[in-house]
Amino acid sequence: MRIPCSGFACNAETDSLGKTPVSSPVDTGSLSYAGIARRAEDALPGGVLGRHAYPDGIEHVPVSGKGAWIVDHAGREFLDYSCGGGSLILGYSHPAVVRAVQNQAERATQFVSILNLPALQLAERIKELVGWVDRVRLALSGAEAVMFALRLARAATGRDRILKFEGAYHGNSDYALWGVAPREPAGYPATRPNSAGIPEAIGDLVLVAPYNDPEAAAAIMAEEWRKIAAIIVEPVQRFYAAEPGFLEMLRRSCDDYGIVLIYDEVVTGFRHALGGAAELTGIEPDLSVFGKALGGGLPVSAVAGRAAVMSHGDPRRGGPEDGYCYVTSSQAGNPLGCAAALATLAELARPGVMEDFHKSAEELKAGLRDIARKSGEAAQVVGAGPLWDIVFADGPIRNHRSAMRADGDRHRRFHLGLVERGVMVRVGGRSYFSTAHKDREVAFTLRAAETALRSAAK
Ligand SMILES: Cc1ncc(COP(=O)(O)O)c(C=O)c1O
Known part of the structure; x- marks a missing residue:
């Protein structure tokens, strides 16, 4: 050394x-x-x-x-x-990840989002670990999986708006880069984009509330629920965890108003608990987004959730008028990333490793x-x-x-x-x-x- x-x-x-x-x-x-x-x-x-x-x-x-x-x-x-x-x-x-990537690279590095065994195995493994999950779609980055989750929620509800929390980063998409690091409050639920080049029109579709403030979120939902497709929340945002009662209140309101509850678990997933945030909090969302730790260093992410919402990603639905929601890409289910993810999850699941x-x-x-x-x-x-x-x-x-x-x-x-x-x-x-x-x-x-x-x- x-x-x-x-x-x-x-x-x-x-x-x-x-x-x-x-x-x-x-x-x-x-x-x-x-x-x-x-x-x-x-x-x-x-x-x-x-x-x-x-x-x-x-x-x-x-x-x-x-x-x-x-x-x-x-x-x-x-x-x-x-x-x-x-x-x-x-x-x-990590030797297990390196070995998995080497082995997979000798077989195939890519199959253009055709069903392949590493991808199928990874989807099954995520379902096994995160017990409430019915279906999984794989992607490459956290941002992409968040974008898919928001689109699935819009497809499932027929509504356009999302509610996010001030200071939360959900990736680099036009929908997510709002209210990430405002220096001055814009006056909830209004917010400003964090990048040039984001259409102002999207600002009408993104509502922002303060984190860990159930009353503020409840007030916005009471006013806006007819237009809100999803609430996206991190179980741990930056450093601070959701306080007792906060996620419970979001879950209750989503049930009352028919809103999709999305956990952004790009940071917490397979890090804070192998079973996801629901294992820690007892509160299950409708969709969760995983990334970062999932791939052990290779680019792989996932949106995972309830069959009713995820079924909008089933191409047998037909077109958008039938509720079909486009959630894939050429690299979706890339076997190298999936092999790395399987090795990472296997290592994390070894007795004593998480502890x-x-x-x-x-x-x-x-x-x-x-x-x-x-x-x-x-x-x-x-x-x-x-x-x-x-x-x-x-x-x-x-x-x-x-x-x-x-x-x-x-x-x-x-x-x-x-x-x-x-x-x-x-x-x-x-x-x-x-x-x-x-x-x-x-x-x-x-x-x-x-x-x-x-x-x-x-
Ligand atoms: C909570 C959260 N969601 C989404 C993302 C975006 O993930 P990626 O950088 O893989 O696109 C990040 C990245 O830091 C994140 O912290």
Whole structure:
């Protein structure tokens, strides 16, 4: 094991001294960060793949990972908590996932959404694990599966509007990118889009309510229910879990008004419980969306649910006038992703794996709580289940508005301090835990967090 880096600037000379990059068919080109950054600037808008970019001074391009650790372009090793945005629930390159992908790749990598055995097996496995599910459609990303779920709900109800919760991210579709990170309340249930290029007209179809506020959601439903097809809710939104009574109230109202209740379990699915959020809360939705952890790092997602709603995806219905709802793509049920998902679920279902995973995550949070308490600062450890962060706020954090009151600058300094000490978090983002994070990783993180917390206070 290499010594994790301390400090960040990485110059071309160090690079050329050359910690050898992993052997890869991908052109790693010059290993100078400045060279990579120049090429990225020429090839990619903003020199990045999406929104996420490390702040100035952090020169880091990951090239490989094993377990909980990643190695960057300069050969430095970090303990990683980005975990592929939560997809790598078993850590990087888990042998069972690698083996499953290799075996499947030798047979076939794709069948153009024709019924295939890995896809069928995966649908059956999801049904087995999430007991209330009757039918499953597979997709590639969380966003795609959410889009399918919303369309199925509209097809099933003949209504167009959806109710979502402020601060919730449900992927990159035109319907979902509303009210994700508003700085000012728009006045519920109105909201603003979070991207240019989204038709204003869709704003009439998306209603937003504050999370964990049953009265506010009830008032909107009482007014608007005739037009609402679905409520989409995360059982754990960002860090805060649904409070007792919240999901119960949503379930009751959906039953009363004929609205489809959708759980977005892209984050919680197969992470907080193998049986999904219904296993934890006892409240069953009509549809659930799974992604991220499901594929163990490969792109696969699913919308799963009750036969009455899912049957709208049956092409034997005929056309849209018969309620047929288009929910597929060329890559739907891609066998590579399904093989990876089957291996991931098999590993998670092995006796003790979920228990140890949750226990280690709780140990990390307990250690962080101890550090935060001793610091005497308004630092709170947040994260329901195997998610974690420290935020700097006095009051409880239970929805977007309360999260907005936290000290963002100090949060950022804390994250930068972690990175400087060899703990790679997405600065300003959420940290995930994986089954590869064990006692050694917890101890390493706590040592880094203690000093990072002190330096964040300055
Ligand atoms: C709750 C939730 N839903 C949906 C998505 C979208 O998933 P994807 O990025 O795979 O499209 C995300 C992604 O972060 C998410 O956190």
